[in-house]
Amino acid sequence: MIIIFDRLTGRLLGGQLAGTVDGVGQRVNTLAAAITAGMTVRDVAGLDTAYAPPFSPVNDPVVIACEVAAKNLRA
DSSP states (O other): OEEEEOTTTOBEEEEEOOSOHHHHHHHHHHHHHHHHTTOBHHHHHTOOOOOOTTTSOSSOHHHHHHHHHHHTSOO
8 A cells, every 4th residue: 555645734645555356445435535535644543443353454554554654744
């Protein structure tokens, strides 16, 4: 997963995902909703997403990517 964000404001601008249709479909929806809402990587990093252990990981990859990005933002 690659996310694109403004390093000054932290605003999420885009992303690139790869994987199976089932896995990527939900991640794309999360990413698209966050971009449409004008969220920052810090906003997305704070999301509490739902999960079902047999079908998805506890930590959403979009949220994890935004946590990493938030650490790289300028203060």
